[in-house]
Amino acid sequence: MALGDVSRFLLRLLIATPRVLLRFDAIVRQVFNSGALSLVIIMLSGLFVGMVLGLQGFQLLQRFGSEEALGVAAAIGLVKELSPVITALLFAGRAGTALASEIGLMRATDQLSAMEMMAVDPIERVVVPRFLGGVIAMPLLSAIFSVIGVYGAQLVGVQIMHVDSGSFWSQMRAGVDFRDVNEGLVKSAIFGVACSLIAVYQGYYAIPTAEGVGRATTRTVVSSAVMVLFLDYLLTSAFL
């Protein structure tokens, strides 16, 4: 997967994007496929990550007698770091693989060639709506992950460990400002572009055999995961 090829592919997608935006229903359908269908796994994971955060955070903060800070600690950790990254990793596994194998199989069964023969550009009809769907879905999923995660931390911290509910919420409200939320949003938007691009690229250029589609699916997950963690470091240092 040469970076030059992927960049050129991205350029092709962006050039076709204005025309695709007119097909609003196609994009909505892909937001549903990539976003709504990933909701269960995102919400479950968010809940458990939040609960672990509540437990670990409580243990740590208790040592310093500042367990009231659990709310702000969990919220900052989730909003800035855990939600964008874990959502992107789960997205690559759930939606990215689905995109890559779907497009790869369309290639293998000549559906993309058939579209070209009907004078329909498969980039415009198949690839761009799926790409945009992923790009739109990712920040939304990440935001949902944060909300459920905070609920999970509250569940453990307040309900089980009996951290004072008032200070849990008020410290969170005082400690998390817009810049933190913004950082999380920017990260998940960029991860959305990266993961969706890798998935549609791998699918579109999959070798049209069973083995080729399988390899494209695997590569989607591996490349996405490495790319997300790499970008996360870059973005975190950029936001400092």
Place this chain on the structure above:
Amino acid sequence: MNSPAAIVEIRDLRYAVNGRAVFDGLDVDIAPGRITAIMGPSGTGKTTLLRLITGQLRAYTGRLTVAGQDMSTLRRTGLYALRRRMGMLFQNGALLTDLTVFENVAFPLREHTDLTERLIRQLVLTKLQAVGLRGAAELMPAELSGGMGRRVALARAIVMDPEILIYDEPFVGLDPISLGVILRLIRRLNDVLGLTSIVVSHDVNEISSVADAVYLLSGGKVAAHGAPRDLQASSSPVVRQFIGGLPDGPVPFHFPAPDYFGELLARGEDR
């Protein structure tokens, strides 16, 4: 061969993949309004020829014109405009698996026209009726048999009323009844709609029964061409081998390999 009004005209076509020549000076004329069969053993580049004619592959030398347009200089918009005048039936149908049969046939209409829903419905049902599958309109492609899928693909290929209809191996894997249905459809559509049909196949008997002209490709060139009856009577060894289904001849049974005994007697680690 020198019909001046050939709708597809190929002169001295050369095309190579990875340095291996697929076509080495090919001359083909496809006459309008007739069924032309392109036959040849597997691996002679029949499908490649179709992809060249439809502009899916470029990078050839020689001359290739389709409906008067030079394919080597045609840009994307011109190519897409030309493709609207062509229909193609892929080997496995290539139906869009996320759409129903009805929506598959309606797909080109929805993409390229602003017809009302009522008119689209009428057109689609007419074409489905022509292939005998009006009753299957609401099924998904996965629910169809191979022969039915190909008939739906055929309905989709003719829904824009093309001038040229191209069939890539339309008989592969069909039972005798489906095969007969497809054969009759090829003939009837050609005559009723006034199409030009190009059929790639290696099913000698089937295609000979409907084709008006046959091109037999071998070794990157045209080995023989003419009416099916002329080919049956041909004395050319390649034609005799192909039509008679003989395992060995000008087209060898063996893929090129090193000396048999030498390879058998060689020690394993030498490989």
